[in-house]
Amino acid sequence: MITKITGENIGAPNAPYYTPIQDPPPGTSLSLIKSQSNDTESPPLFTPLKLRGISLPNRIVVSPMCTYSAHDGTLTDWHLVHLGQFALRGVGLIFVEATAVTPQGRISPNDSGLWKDEQIAPLKRIVDFVHSQGVKIGIQLAHSGRKSSTIAPFILVKGHENNVKIPNLSPEEYGGWPNDVVGPSPIPWDENHANPKELTIEQIHEIEEAYVAAAKRAEKAGFDIIELHFAHGYLAHEFFSPISNKRTDQYGGSFENRVRYGLETTKKVRQVWSEDKPLFVRISASDWVDNGEGNSWEIKQSVKLSKLLKELGVDLIDVSSGGNTPEQKINLDNSYQVPFAEEIKKYANIYTGAVGLIRDPQIANNIVTNGQADLIFLARGFLHDSSWVIKAAEKLGVLIQTPKQYHYAIKKILISNSIK
């Protein structure tokens, strides 16, 4: 095992090979480089944020993104390279994609999972690598409810290869479980999704316990943050929204009943998740359905829910929207979900994350500067350009730390660009 190359050069403690200790961590603002600027402080996008025992060097987060490349819920070298690349590019925090707490809770047969101990080691390998680079990493725990057993967008289905619209539902021969899909009520998302079976109260409790077991495994894998996926029309959102929840027991009807499953899950996870580690919750702030007040999930209810989540020890609400019904009419525009994050931050008095069509570093910086959100989550922007953070820093006139192996070279480019 080579953990030291020469002299004082002891490597990072999490790696079974030599890689230099990255201190300060990549993504840390070092100095201002824009010679024409009179500013003396780092732009807010490049200021640290401390959440419980975790300190992030900047406000930029790799949003959870399914890559539909796992086998039996187990991650592979693909995920190590895909997620590991961001650890070398200055991001503040990386999230592993939606990771199912039960096999039936996967969106597709190729989703990440954490329902058995065998799934811990491949995750830990990724966590250890990211930590060896001085970067923080979280995992998004999920159950997709009535939207489970679908098929990954790039999987070819026999008989549908010639650009014919493929069925959304994954059949059994493709690893799906169309007859074992569950939800709060027996209402399918649309005709291309499974007919969900209504969960019994016992089954609801079993899923809550599956979250607890997955959270314990996430702890063993060494994750810094857990995010509960309560957005995008997956199970918790299905419970929240009167569109998908028609139950008449204690899990349906009133607001208090519809949020019960989400709150119970949160409370149980918080109890087993380390006190010094943050817990995030991603919600859809609105169903984007205008069918009369109280008939769908709306921002007012999201604020109310966020207050309750805060009381249970949630540290940040990651504010997305939509995904619960094909009836949604979304005003897709740059930063379109930011007003929701702002409202939740203001009225629930909790840290928020903004996500959705945030592309321009200046806009991202303004969102943090104006106190609309505390973290900026980016998804597609990072698939397009894994160097988004380095380029954003340059645009905002900051020299950031990058991995030592790159830094002396990148620094020269940034400084020579800034004096042109």
Ligand SMILES: Cc1cc2nc3c(=O)[nH]c(=O)nc-3n(C[C@H](O)[C@H](O)[C@H](O)COP(=O)(O)O)c2cc1C
């Ligand atoms: C390929 C892909 C996979 C995604 N998978 C997830 C996921 O696992 N969990 C989740 O909450 N959102 C998921 N999303 C949504 C993103 O996290 C993000 O909220 C959305 O893409 C909007 O941000 P953007 O405009 O920066 O892409 C996914 C998006 C993409 C493009």
